[in-house]
Amino acid sequence: xxxxxxxxxxxxxxxYIRPGYEKAVQKHFENQxxxxxxxxxxxxxxxxxxxxxxSAEVKNVLKRLxxxxxxxxxxxxxxxxxxxxxxxxxxxxxxxxxxxxxxxxMIFMDNGPGIADIEQAMMPGFSTADEMVRExxxxxxxxxxxxxxxxxxxxxxxxxxxxTMLEFLIFFNDNGQ
Amino acid sequence: MDNKEYFHAVHIxxxxxxxxxxxxxxxxxxxxxxxxxxxxxDPARCVDCGNCIxxxxxxxxIPQSDPLELINKFKYKVAIVSTSYFGQFSEDISYEVAKxxxxxxxxxxxxxxxxxxDFMIQMIRDYVRKHRDKRPILSSNCPTVxxxxxxxxxxxxxxxxxxxxxxxxxxxxxxxxxQKEKGLKxxxxxxxxxxxxxxxxxxxxxxxxxxxxxxxxxxxxxxxxGKVHEHIxxxxxxxxxxxxxxxxxLTWALSxxxxxxxxxxxxxxxxxxxxxxxxxxxxxxxxxxLDQYDYIVLRSCTNGCVGGFFNVENPFVAMSRIKKMIxxxxxxxxxxxxxxxxxxxxxxxxxPLSPRPIMxxxxxxxxxxxxxxxxxxxLTTLPGLNCCAxxxxxxxxxxxxxxxxxATIDDCLVLLKRHTLENIQDDILKKNKSKE
Numbered sequence: 176x177x178x179x180x181x182x183x184x185x186x187x188x189x190x191y192i193r194p195g196y197e198k199a200v201q202k203h204f205e206n207q208x209x210x211x212x213x214x215x216x217x218x219x220x221x222x223x224x225x226x227x228x229x230s231a232e233v234k235n236v237l238k239r240l241x242x243x244x245x246x247x248x249x250x251x252x253x254x255x256x257x258x259x260x261x262x263x264x265x266x267x268x269x270x271x272x273x274x275x276x277x278x279x280x281m282i283f284m285d286n287g288p289g290i291a292d293i294e295q296a297m298m299p300g301f302s303t304a305d306e307m308v309r310e311x312x313x314x315x316x317x318x319x320x321x322x323x324x325x326x327x328x329x330x331x332x333x334x335x336x337x338x339t340m341l342e343f344l345i346f347f348n349d350n351g352q
Numbered sequence: 353m354d355n356k357e358y359f360h361a362v363h364i365x366x367x368x369x370x371x372x373x374x375x376x377x378x379x380x381x382x383x384x385x386x387x388x389x390x391x392x393x394d395p396a397r398c399v400d401c402g403n404c405i406x407x408x409x410x411x412x413x414i415p416q417s418d419p420l421e422l423i424n425k426f427k428y429k430v431a432i433v434s435t436s437y438f439g440q441f442s443e444d445i446s447y448e449v450a451k452x453x454x455x456x457x458x459x460x461x462x463x464x465x466x467x468x469x470d471f472m473i474q475m476i477r478d479y480v481r482k483h484r485d486k487r488p489i490l491s492s493n494c495p496t497v498x499x500x501x502x503x504x505x506x507x508x509x510x511x512x513x514x515x516x517x518x519x520x521x522x523x524x525x526x527x528x529x530x531q532k533e534k535g536l537k538x539x540x541x542x543x544x545x546x547x548x549x550x551x552x553x554x555x556x557x558x559x560x561x562x563x564x565x566x567x568x569x570x571x572x573x574x575x576x577x578g579k580v581h582e583h584i585x586x587x588x589x590x591x592x593x594x595x596x597x598x599x600x601x602l603t604w605a606l607s608x609x610x611x612x613x614x615x616x617x618x619x620x621x622x623x624x625x626x627x628x629x630x631x632x633x634x635x636x637x638x639x640x641x642l643d644q645y646d647y648i649v650l651r652s653c654t655n656g657c658v659g660g661f662f663n664v665e666n667p668f669v670a671m672s673r674i675k676k677m678i679x680x681x682x683x684x685x686x687x688x689x690x691x692x693x694x695x696x697x698x699x700x701x702x703x704p705l706s707p708r709p710i711m712x713x714x715x716x717x718x719x720x721x722x723x724x725x726x727x728x729x730x731l732t733t734l735p736g737l738n739c740c741a742x743x744x745x746x747x748x749x750x751x752x753x754x755x756x757x758x759a760t761i762d763d764c765l766v767l768l769k770r771h772t773l774e775n776i777q778d779d780i781l782k783k784n785k786s787k788e
Contacts, residue, residue: 211721212728231635239752240720241712244507248638255639276717347717 189293189331191323196346200328203278203344210273210280212236218261218268218285226262230254233272233281240274242347249325250279250345256322257283257341265339278327282342290333297323358395359558361416361550362405366390368412373740375404375413380627381503381710385753386743397710399499400551401627401652402661415550415661417572420579423458426542426568428534430526431459432519435466435605436548436657437573438677439670441584447677448595449587454546456583457576463526466601468518471688473613475515475695480619480646486511488622488637488645493517493604495555496652497630498705502560505634506707513647514561514702518604519545519552521700523566525691538565545570548605548660549653561702572662599681602674607656609675611649620644625651625659713755723755730754735766 192200214236216229234251242250254272261268261283268285297319323329326343333339371389383397384404391412393404404413423429431454441450454462480489492498492513501508516524523543530541545556547570556570587593603609611623622645624633630650636642653659658674659667694700713727714720730751737747742763744750753759762768 212724227639230639234635234638235711236724238504238711239713239724240717241709241715242717244509244707248507248640251639255641274721276721 186332186334187290187293188333189297189329191326191329193327196327199278199346200344203280203328208275210275212274214272214274216270218258218270218283220262220265220267222262222267226259227255229270229272230258233279236274237279246345246347250281253322253325253343253345254281256318257281257343260318260341261285268338277348278344278346280342280344282340284340285338287336287338289335289337289339290331293319293331293333358398359554360393360395360398360400361553361557362393362398362400362402363414363416364391364393365412365414368410370410370412371743372410373743374407374409376740376743376745378403378407379745380631381500382745382749384745385758387759396708397503399496399503399652400549400554401496401500402550403627405550405661415553415572417547417550417553417575417662418544418569420457420571420576422569423542423544427540428461428530428536428542429459430461430463430530430541430543431457431546432463432465432522432526432543432567433546434519434548434552434573434657435464435469435602435674436660436663436670437546438466438602439605439658439674440573440577440663440665441673443673443676445584445588446592447597447599447681448593449584450580451595451597452587452593453580453583454576456587457579459544461526461530463522464598464601465518465522465604466598467684467686468521468688468691469598469601469604469613470686471691472518472521472604473610475700476513476614476647477616477619479513479515480614484646488642488648489513490634490637491647491649491651492702494651494653494657495551495560496549496627497650498560499551499708500627500630500652501634502705502708503710504631505638506709507638508634509705509707511637512705514704515695516562516700516702517555520559520562520566521691524564524699525694527565529690542568544568546573546576547571548573548657548662550661551652552660561705563701563703573660574662574664577664596684597681598684598686599677600683602678602681605657605674606671607649607651609678610656611647614647614649619646621647621649623649625656626654627652713752727751727755730761733761733767734764737766739766741765 214233219225233254237247237250258270265285266287271282273280327346328344331341369390371386373386375391376384376386380401380403381397381399383394384391405415433454438447438450451462483489490511501512527541527543530536531538545567547553553570556567559566603613607625608623611621615621624630630652655667655671658670663670712720713723731748734747734751742750744753750759754761
């Protein structure tokens, strides 16, 4: 695993890259390519009626682009999870989805209050998540570890008392090729 | 695969169609368009749910089943009656008489879907326990739901319960049995279903994943109802016949009761009915948000098969009657050992279903992206009223149709009106200028 945390004074940062995807991920962030299609959606604080609509919209676009069903399901889970996270735990925010020919880059930004310890947030029952989640009836439910399980790269930047930015990459083909 | 011809039990009678777009608005898969003032159904998209039949006020959309005379082609005629049939009669008509009336239509043997309900429940539990990695398992009995998954939720195809529906299991079992017992050839036996909905007619004529020859035709409950009623009137004055019935098996017609039966210590079951609910639930299953369930009963019609469009009674009244029959009925001792042997031999397995992708704009992702960009651009120029006057179900659908070359921007009446007004104003301005 290549995940590591960079501890700075007030700012916490977390990186995860699925083994084998290092080059593809690096290329993505270095090239700053223009996305082919972009979608934007607001996420309101504690609005559980609306939360999930942004992800549903992304799912509909991806189906129209003919993305492989198994990859689509991974995107759906990670995106829904991240969207619900913002609605449930933050003061609200927005999600941005950039679709490229071979990948999707999703960015979730909130208006605070920030995650004090990302490492800890990544912890809860990672190894047992599956069964626990299912018994609880949350389906995906357990937040960040579940996002990480479904993505090829995950990057979180948070400032305690301020905003959090979570972004992830999922490639449409294996190894990002 | 794209050029495959699809059979459908739902048809449009052009002469009656006024082009009103009522059907376009209610179609769950956006399969209908009005072009040149007539509705057309895209056979690749239609799932035979029947929403359009109800919406049409001009009798222009008609469900079809086979003509009853079809049975005369066969030496030995067998009817398999769907469970919902028995909820269609007033309470003074007994279960036995309702069943006897089917014989009077000209059948040599009448069997009931209800006979194998118990067996189905056992198979479902067994299947769910053997496929824990694929949970939740999705019921496959409703042909509309199966086709909906093929069209809109292909990622869930592995979750489908890959075992034949009860009426098909019975068909498989009876055809062999009758051949042996009566010394008849396979093609001398005609096996027909009496069905609650057009989707079951479609499934008989174009089964998904079937390995073997199944039924020879399907008759709508509504079509035989008039004749059946005449026979019942006569039969009611005669002594009650000695006919076997399966009251405990009638649960198959009710999606909620069926889920309750599958539910047990190690299996959690959920029941969903009504096509809009089904679509919402499938989308949540896709997001892995219903993984706590092991089995989901999905039925396109209200309350399950009692809500099918070929039934004559309201789904709630029919449900209440069937519940009463289940409550008052006794268990019917049935020997299922032969069925169990066939199940173990894999005789009821269904081939893995292939997707019917209708949503993708193009097979090639690069072209699909180009089309998506065009679509978004067109969408910004459309009024966003979703008025349906163009004949497509929404502005988004029109944009999609334009990109796919199936419509043009001129189909939008709102834009046409705006442009015409602008042109008139321009003309007036020009004339005024020339006068000066």
